[in-house]
Amino acid sequence: SVLSGCSNSASQAQTGTEGQADTTSSTKPANKGESVVYHLGETVNPEQVTNFNPFLATGNWAPFFDYVFDPLYYFNPVKGELVPRLAEGEGTWSADNKTYTVKLNMKAKWQDGTAFSIDDVLYSFNTLKDYKVLDRYQLWGDGRLQEVTAQGSDTVVFKLSNTFPSLPFYLSTVYIVPKHQYEKEDPSQFLNKQPIGTGPFQFKSINESAIVLNKNADYFLGSPNIDQLFVDRFNNSSTLTLALEKGDVQGSTGTVAMPSVPKLLENPVNKLQVYPGLNTFSVIMNNEKPGLNDTAVRRAIQIAIDRKSLIEKGESNGVFPANPGFLSSVFSDMADSGLINNPSYAYNVNEATKLLESAGYTKNGKGIYEKDGKPLSFTYHMAANAPAQNKEGAMITEWLKSIGVETTVKLVTWPELTKLLMSGDYELLQNGIQTPPDPQAQLEIFHSKMTAPTGENTPGLNYMRFRDSEVDQWLDEASSADAGKRKELYGKIQSRISEQAPVAVMYNVGGHIPYRVDQFTDYNEDLPVTSALSLMQIKKK
Amino acid sequence: MSKPLLHVNELEKVFSSRSMFRKKQVHAVQDVSFTLEAGEVLAIVGESGSGKSTVARMLTNLIPATSGDIVYNGESLRTNRQLRKKLPTFVQMIFQDPFAALNPHHTIGYIIGRPLQVHRLTQGDLRSRVLELLRKVGLSPEEDFIDKYPYQLSGGQKQRVVIAKVLGLAPKVIIADEPTSMLDVSIGIDIMNLLLDLKEKENLALMMITHNLGSARYMADRIAVMYAGRVMEYGPAEELIQNPQHPYTKLLLYSSPDPWREQTEVFEVVEAQVQDASGACCSFHNRCPFATDICRTKPVAIAQLENGHQVRCHLYA
Amino acid sequence: MKKIVKAGWSAFPGIKGKMGLVILLFFTGVALFGTWVAPYPKNFIGFDSWLPPSFGHWLGTDSYGQDVLSQMIYGTRTSFWVGILAGLITTVIGVTVGIVAGFKGGWIEESLMRIVDLFLIIPTLALMIILASFLPSMGTMSTIVIIGSLSWLYMGRSIRSQTMSERQSGYVEAARMVGMKDSEIMFREILPNITPVILANLVLVTTQAVLAEAGLSFLGLGDPTNVSWGTILALANANNAVLFHAWWWILPPGLAIAFFCFGFILIGNGILEKYRANRGNAAL
């Protein structure tokens, strides 16, 4: 009852302006006293938002938490750096690099009026320790966090069992929840229908078409300029794009049909923010399968894929070409950007066939390369229900055919696709690989501890079943090295990866955020423009 | 006397339509007995639904009898599997509707020849045997007919084809279930004449089902009158027609139009629903102008009159 | 030769049947000889994207820079064969189940029909997806098998009721009387008599198969490496042809599907009408 009473009072403050918002169209210029409404379009299936519990991996729409809750740090994918939210500035490492101390911004306040305290932070992190299933980024696993304690009333101390330089990145994955609301519930089952956060927007209501958020005028980083944020829900990107073009929505946090981008941009009020992300779209190869265990074959496959055409035709240049050394260019200081344009990893059919021929493969009657009577013929798995992706797959298999590699295409549902990846029951598989916001984590998908023999489930993301003892060693070393050393090691790893080609990378799917500038200005383009921090700042024209 | 060609003893048929919750039973035929000799014609008459066709279908093993015995040449159909297998070459049936009885997709030659093949009855030339059969039933010129399709024939010709097909299997007994009722009278009489001739020539036993007393008289040596699944009266044809004993037979005769007959007394017709044969009383009692209390309460036995004339009526008990 | 053509022509009854035949012949021609007719090779992606119709590209180009007309022509072949083959598979299963159930009666019929009823309750699409995961690959052949093996339900019912009414016919009883085996009665006596019904059904299931293929492709469950009307439409939708006002990418596949099926339905209706007129029987 405390809870609802408070939220009532919070919304009462809005009611005066709300009434007007309903009667006047939001397309009219903002006058004084009229509420300013921002419509954000999203592809969220209507059934998909059934809880507002940031601990849960399912049944919610993740970007929501960015608006309503605060983590200690926000990972800015545009710059690849951390932005303090509940933390006050950067944390400090102890000398042995095993303790990380973060000072909290105590101006923060829960949206129900309760004071924010350090207990909330401790509670949030300890919940992950207590409920294994919620610790999705393994903060407590693998000899990482040992203890999270308070130092005074405004400082949190993270104690590690081993050195773990990436910890600050991982802190950005944890939203701080109000202990006073959560302690009465089982956090792994809590649906949190009336979420209370510290964030710049507060939850008002949800219906079949939208999630409605009000501004949090008391937000400790400043009150947002817009009064209401509508998250309009569509279930497919086509309709969303049309809505954007018509001006029904002003922006979107993500999915838009890429081929429609050029058309959108013909209209000068539409803009597109593009930044590389953490998802690398690739043709994943099972390095243990006969044929694919031959580096020459993998290399040939890698350079048989015309990434430029793919990005131009399939993605309308809305994505970034991927780094053959795998590290995403988000981490611009660590990534070896030279590899991206290195001609030896670029599309080259002649080179590909030469590679195969010098590895002892000969063309058989059907025009397929074979060695010892075994033709290079592979299954090629793709996700069902993704026609545009499948079209790209069709283009790729066509290219593979042109270098004498035969494929049998199979579409499978999402769970089946992951099942195949984990068990290794595949040869070629087209999918994205998504990693945590941390260069180390991104490269660790090639660590042999992250894999298992074909037939067994992998413990981590090394679905390629790639094993290279030197890479392992470099990775282990980098995990506790300082920044300079790490950069050097990562460089070595990247060049090894690109030579060995355990996976044929294509492009980084990060953000391609379309937004309109006809009614709102002051988007912060150093951040994703539709992130909470940017939307706080926008103004009605 | 040796074994009769066909002997039927206390034949009974109960149709039970089993639905999920209730069993419904229809006593279609009960306590039917008769014998049939070679060269003899038996007519079964009775109104619609009296069980005539059911008897025929049991005789030809199209449906199994519920109880009772069908004995061909001393061999029981119920117990003798061998007999059941070769039954088609022993007894054959001619159906009511010649228009439906011929598969429109086969030629006359195929229709007549196929049964011969099924039973491996021809060693020699199938075609010549078919031609011979066609000639037998008076379809000439035979060569014209053999490659025709049923739709090219008139009703009477179709019925002749059916007869030819049946004859091919050289059965000893032919059952004709209302073979003329779908045909025009002028053509029907032709078919009846043909059947009579064939009976003479091949020494067949013929069982003729009809609801026309006139046709029965025309064809048969003996007549059985059925009502509600039972034989009500059975006897030599002429005697039964001229001197009917059972009230139901009298009613039938009275109702059959015959402009030449001298006016007889008006028969009091009682209209009522036909009763099931299972009743423990005379099933005709509710339509019988002569019914007494005993008819309503006691089952009737068969009374034997002279000349093998039998009646199932309390009036003769 | 002339005779055959003439006989073939008159086998398609009525104005409708003949119209249907003409439509179908057109598509058959495209399907069989399309490879030579198509202006550009299959999956050739070298042109500019989103070109409106012009002399170079009668139906413009799509978002990938493929010539839509060429895609349509190659798509005809896929859709054509999916329709024909899946239709045949459906027919074989439907006819077998229908005739056996209708002729045998009793528990065989009961159980077959209950199975049909149950399958009718579960959305076919779901069954198709489940079945798809058991097939070795998602090629056109798989689509055919999936559609063929799951769309016989209505046909089975219809054939069954037709068989049941045929079973009452004198000639079936006569065949039994003569001692023919059940299999012979079913397939040599009854089958030819319900051919028009089968044909009419065949036509229907063929159109259903074409539509099902389009539906599967639209839901992203079709064969992505092959071009079919369904995949063209699915891509047009996924890549927002509406936004580009690219009607030349949306209209042709839909119209092609519609006209193709229309041709079949006309033929089927012609056959049925003739059959009914011959029999005075509308219970199909």
Added chain:
Amino acid sequence: MRYNSVYLIKRIGIALITLYVAVTLNFLLPRLMKGDPASALASEKALGSQEVADALKVQFGLDNPSLWYQYAKYMKQLLHGNLGVSYANFPSPVADVMLKALPWTLGTVLIATLLSYLIGWLIGIRGAWKPGSLFDNTTLFSSFFLNSVPFFWIAIIFIMIFSFYLGWFPLGQAVDPAYDSFSWLEKAKSVVYHAFLPVFTLIIATLAGHILVLRNNLMRVLSEDYMLLAKAKGLRASRRKYMYGARNALLPSFTGLMTSLGHVIGGAITTEIVFSYPGVGLVTFNAILNHDFPLIQGAFLCIAISVIVCNLIADLVYPLIDPRVALN
């Protein structure tokens, strides 16, 4: 009283048995799919962590692989009206997810089917009454053509014309985003406004079938002797058309209507996708793609129940339309 009790009991009995078998099949079918939802989730949301996957398995009740165990559990839950917990929307109960989607689908599908049936009926009757007339031929040909057009294509074309070019209707969704702050009248208006195009699409897509069925049935009835006698009696054309003709043609098409109703729900998938409409079809499709067993079961159950209920309704309404039915 037209019903006899045996008829009633039998119909309800059949419905219940079918329901039981359907429920069992619902349990089995999703489990035939390859792939394991817990691992998939772990892979997608938790870096493929085996620990998380195992923990999820426990939560989903998939830790005991015995089918019998799962079946017993499923049936027990079902008897308590519990449809389980959706995997993809964990920890929300399936019932919640379904209940949110069901009204939208039922509303659109019911209204569309009834309207389309009614319109189809009127057109069919008019056509059959004067076979070969201009009206008859036009409707016949258009029906053949409409019957050949894919649902989703019609939907796309409608969106293109009515929503995008003309802007008469919304691009999709079921209600206005600001729905929550509307008065009830505005809410109703908003619902109708958003449902218009989907319903219209469904009507157009199913209309042809109804026209053809009704026309055929009526043609058959018109050749019956009692129609001739009715004419000989000098009855007005309208009475002959409706009381003698249409009423007798109604029964077979009514069966069709009822069986199709359930199927339209299943077939609404593509329409709902194109219109971003939050219905059962969409939920089902996503559930299948996510291998969300409980949700698939829930969705199938909804569809199965609606088919069975429709059939039952058909069975119970038959005797009212056709007095001959109650007899057997």
Added chain:
Amino acid sequence: MADLLQVRHLSIEYAAARGVVRAVDDVTFSIGKGEIFGLAGESGCGKSTTAFGVSRLLRHPARIAGGSVQLDGTELTTLSNEEFDRLRWSKISIVLQSAMNNLNPVLKICDQLTDAILAHEPHAGKEVRQRAEQLMRLVDLPVDRLDSYPHELSGGMRQRVVIAMALALQPSLVIMDEPTTALDVVVQNGIIRKIMELQKKFGFSILFITHDLPLMLEMCDRIGIMYAGKLVEVTSREQILQKPRHPYTQGLLNSFPSLSGPKQRLSGIPGHTPDLIRPPAGCRFCPRCSQALALCETQQPMLMQDEKGQIACHLYSEEGLSREQASAACE
């Protein structure tokens, strides 16, 4: 005798796929007031078509190709539909063959009896139910059956209902097209007796169509025999009973095995009816006629009136007779 119905040179054609079927060809006859007129002949000879032509119930693809039909002096073929609708049932009513399909299965008996009355006397109101009850009593059916549906009655009862219905407006002509063919003899007998009783009571005329010559001979006053679309003989019952004249009539009579009299071999009529699309050039019965003359093959006989009735046969025409005599003389 005052003729109620006069049919003159009536021809009716069906436009079939193979060609035009002239199912009724130049048929002329008349029915007197209170007369029972029978129309007999083999299947397909055009009996029903004639009846439907008279009552204007022909369905596509049939059409009247010529001739006139007059009822009580009114020409029926040229009346407008509305005018004819007013005549229907009040002047001409009809009873069709199959008892099963004559009644609308979904309407109660009462509704079907009364809607004919209401269609012609819209103001009948409450009284209409009483009239329905009267009609039921007329045909000896219990009044409570009015609230039954057709399927709840037996075939005989249904046919009685139809007969009652036909008498609802006391028409002057009732057409009965094989009203008892589908029924058992016993039931048929009851219905025929009822019809004759009612006819005596109300004095309407009947056009009675049947295959069953003996039945017809029991009830009809005058009989027309049709063959292949032509009326070949019209004559009184007594005449036929005594001595049928037309070879076809003789053949028909010789096809019914009788119940009385000596048992004798019957011969029927050999052959079958001709294809009406291409009928024989001369007399249509010629190919099956045992007494055919040379003339019969080429020339159609005219329907001629003499003291014994009308007949169309060369054996009875002067021309035919003279030739016969001539040929006899030659021998």
